Amino acid sequence: MNDILDELYQRFYHPSPQTDLQREIEDAHRQLIERLEKPERKLVLRIIDTKDMITGSEAQESFNCDFWLAWRLFTQLHNYNSGRLVEENLSEDDRFSMQKGTDDEN
Structure with missing residues (x-):
């Protein structure tokens, strides 16, 4: 998993x-x-x-912690959203969105 985080860091981290x-x-x-x-x-x-x-090293560690926090929040939102597939909550540009209410309420 650290290799994946290292790759994500190299790809997405751009220092100001x-x-x-x-x-x-x-x-x-x-x-x-x-x-x-x-x-x-x-x-x-x-x-x-x-x-x-x-x-x-501190920048990469911060990135890793932020990634795990985002992942945990994402999974919590997924569970909160009635266990729907994650892909159902992604918009066309792969941004996560939650719709108000669930399909069961409509």
């Missing part, structure tokens, strides 16, 4: 562009390269790389 922050990071990185000696530069780069790996 942070151009100002990215530019600020690149400027600070350039300044560090100019001011630090090689051993200190390597240490700072290792810190930055590790921080980026943690951030990426």
